Every structure is written in C-alpha cells, then in structure tokens.
Ligand SMILES: O=C(O)CCC(=O)C(=O)O
C-alpha cells in the first residue's frame with residue numbers, strides 16, 4: 001500500500017535507482033555481446049571479400065580448407081546457439097526479482113490512478129491539462145492555473161490508458177471516457193512506433209473508449225471509434241460484431257439522444273458539493289472583520305507557564321468553537337515526531353461498526369506514539385494541557401496519532417467523536433472524544449485544507465500550527481457542526497498529528513451542562 005503514504009512513494013525512488021543500475025549492467029553486457037558478434041561477422045565477411053575471390057585456388061591451401069570446415073561445423077553453431085543473451089536477461093531478471101518485495105503492486109497502481117481522478121474531481125481539474133503536466137480548471141470558459149508546479153511531467157498515451165482502464169474496470173465510464181480520449185489522442189500522435197514498456201496500444205485505447213461511449217449512450221461515437229480500430233486491425237472479430245450491433249442500434253433509435261456523462265455517485269453525495277467548494281477555495285474562512293467575536297490574541301490561559309511564552313491564538317469559528325494556535329511546534333519537533341512515527345506507519349483505518357477497517361474515503365498511513373513524560377511527545381502533551389486546560393494523559397487522552405497522506409490522500413467528511421455506542425472509541429472506557437487537537441507537522445503546497453462542512457469554512461494547512469475544537473456539546477451530545485474533512489492533497493507531503501481528548505478526566509476542567517446549546 002505504497003500509494004497511501006507519500007513517505008513510501010519517496011522510498012520507491014531508491015528502488016528505481018537500483019533498477020537503473022541493473023539495466024545499465026545489462027546494456028553493457030549486451031553491447032559486449034553484440035561487439036563480439038559484429039567481430040565474428042566482420043571476420044567471416046572479410047574472408048569472403050578478400051581471400052575467397054578465386055575459390056579453387058584458395059581451397060588448395062589445407063589451412064584455409066580446415067578453417068572453413070571448422071567454422072561451419074562449430075563457430076557458426078556457437079554463435080547462433082549462444083546462451084549469452086539469455087544469461088544476460090536472466091541476470092537482469094534475478095536482480096529485478098530481488099527488489100520485488102519493494103515494488104508497488106497492482107493495488108498501488110490502481111490506488112494512485114484513483115488518487116489522480118479524485119484530484120481531478122475535487123479540484124475540477126481538466127484532464128487535457130493534467131496530461132500536459134498542468135493543474136488547470138475552466139472558469140468562465142478560460143483555463144486558469146490552480147497551481148504551477150516547479151517541475152512539469154507530461155503523461156504518455158499509455159499512462160492515460162492505465163488511468164482510463166482503472167476507471168473502466170470499475171464501470172466508471174465518466175472518468176474512463178475522459179482519460180481514454182486523451183490516451184487515444186496521444187497514441188495517434190505517437191504513430192505506429194512501438195515501445196517495449198507500454199501496457200496498451202492505440203487499438204486497446206480505442207476498444208475501451210468505444211465501449212465506454214456505448215455505455216454512456218453515445219452509440220454513434222462508439223461506432224466511429226470502432227471503425228477507426230478496424231482500420232488498424234480489420235480482422236478483429238469482436239469489434240466487427242460490435243460495429244454491426246451499433247449500426248443496428250442507430251437505425252432503430254433514430255436521432256441521437258443526449259449523452260449521460262455524470263460522475264459516479266458516492267456515499268456522501270449530500271455534502272459533496274459543499275466539501276469540494278470548501279476544498280477548492282483557500283479563502284473560504286469567514287472574514288474576521290465580519291464578526292468581531294473572531295479575533296487573534298496572545299493567549300496565556302492565565303497559566304504562569306504561558307506568561308513568558310504566550311500562544312498566538314486565532315479564533316476561527318464560534319459554532320463550532322475552532323481555534324488555531326500558531327507556531328505550536330518548532331521545525332525540529334515536527335521533524336522529530338515524523339521520524340519517530342515512520343517505522344510504525346500503517347494504513348489508516350476508520351470505525352466500521354465495532355471494528356476498524358480500511359476505506360477509500362481515508363487514504364493515509366498513521367502511527368500511534370506513546371512517549372514518556374520526558375520525550376518530545378510528553379512535552380507536546382504538556383503544552384496541549386496548558387493551552388486547553390484539559391487532562392490529556394492516557395487514557396483520558398489517546399496516544400498521539402501521526403498521519404501521513406498519500407497520492408491524492410484525503411479523509412472525507414466525518415466526525416471524530418463516536419456516533420454509535422458500539423464504536424471502538426469507547427474501548428478506553430473514558431467516554432467519547434470531547435475535543436480534537438490536531439497539529440500540522442508539514443506545509444502543503446496545494447490542497448489538503450481541513451474543511452468544516454456544515455459550518456461552511458475551511459482552514460488551509462498552516463505549518464507548525466495546531467487546530468483545536470470541541471466535538472461534543474457540554475451535555476455530552478455530539479455537535480453535528482463539527483462534521484469535517486481533510487481535503488485531498490494536490491501537491492505536497494501532508495503530515496498531521498491528532499490528539500483526541502476524552503470526556504472523563506476533565507470533570508474539573510470542562511464542566512458539563514444540561515443545556516444542549518453549550
Ligand atoms: O488532515 C486533516 O486536515 C483532517 C484529519 C482528520 O480529520 C482526522 O484525522 O480525523
């Protein structure tokens with residue numbers, strides 16, 4: 001599950017570097033082999049142009065006759081049946097196989113492709129721009145850059161084919177049409193040139209594209225693509241059948257209907273539009289001047305420990321109550337926390353009934369850090385306690401959960417608190433998650449904001465800052481306004497750390513109330 005954490009993707013670079021070395025060795029050996037063959041070729045052809053001009057004369061020489069017979073009996077055989085090519089290839093393959101455990105698998109490829117399609121959707125990116133290495137969306141009929149990458153990578157026809165095929169296999173023709181269209185265009189542009197690394201061909205792209213169009217109701221386009229395919233391969237029986245079928249359908253159906261290209265439905269359609277709007281606009285926070293109750297200050301919480309080093313507090317929202325503490329951690333602390341977490345990173349899970357399971361709606365890896373009182377984790381606990389006035393010691397606070405997002409990594413709208421009595425949140429026997437304290441351990445170049453769906457605002461990632469909110473009303477009921485999400489990371493390597501604080505242990509710090517409004 002390499003695609004679920006950018007850290008693992010970075011590690012994959014090292015594997016490819018080794019493969020490059022293996023391929024260099026292979027090429028060198030093959031070049032040596034070809035040199036040897038060329039030398040033999042030159043030797044024999046020289047003999048024929050120089051020595052054998054008058055055969056009767058030359059063969060009278062027993063040495064010439066002997067070497068001819070020897071060559072024909074053994075030298076040619078050794079050259080033609082040489083095992084060297086196979087040995088070279090086998091050496092390459094066995095080196096490659098040594099790295100196999102560290103190579104991405106099919107699930108990784110599919111996960112990465114789905115990540116690209118997620119970014120396409122959430123940020124309304126144009127596929128035709130993406131394949132040119134640009135992150136653009138159409139606004140008022142014009143392509144505008146959402147982000148300008150420092151390095152731009154173009155996609156090949158085969159790259160697009162693979163993304164399109166992942167969509168196609170999920171019967172998601174909305175995406176397969178767009179990606180296969182680009183694939184066919186790029187394959188056409190590349191001409192008939194064959195590349196050994198490719199998985200698909202123009203024919204494959206046309207085949208999948210035609211069927212995708214047929215499935216979305218565009219029969220006439222499906223027909224013309226199939227005809228184009230037959231032009232390249234007139235003997236493809238299946239496509240010949242399809243052409244007949246499409247022609248019949250077109251006669252029967254009369255003039256074409258509008259085609260139905262709609263995005264596949266998801267589990268959270270109701271909040272999807274708001275979620276995506278909040279992710280797209282970095283400036284979707286409310287304006288401070290619009291509400292004087294939203295302010296910035298230096299906060300000490302009346303605690304002597306904070307008087308000399310007050311926290312820079314920014315009240316972001318009142319309902320739900322959300323605050324940002326700027327510069328909550330130092331660069332070194334953030335780096336240390338990330339390194340401590342690295343060995344323990346595992347695919348993130350979500351509550352599924354009483355159990356926990358992986359899900360497409362949360363793409364990241366996470367690790368739990370216990371840490372003693374003297375450790376960095378302990379120091380952060382202390383600082384969280386000072387700021388929030390809450391008891392964060394285990395089991396009143398959960399261990400620190402460090403999260404690293406993957407390709408298009410995200411966490412769709414959810415509550416941090418348990419919404420069912422059977423939730424694993426209650427395993428600690430310290431009640432529900434009353435509050436969330438989340439630290440942004442890295443900057444993110446684009447995307448990755450934290451969006452509050454019902455409250456209608458989003459907070460962009462602020463490196464080294466921490467965000468805090470109450471999940472429960474004072475009467476213990478969950479506050480629905482805290483429905484929130486981690487937007488897909490467009491560009492960057494996003495790391496956060498979650499500290500979830502429970503109800504118990506706070507009796508003197510955070511008083512209960514029966515008023516459901518508080
Ligand atoms: O990464 C984010 O911005 C939000 C993460 C989150 O909500 C969570 O981990 O529960």
Ligand SMILES: [Fe+2]
Nearest residue numbers: 414415416484
């Ligand atoms: Fe959350």
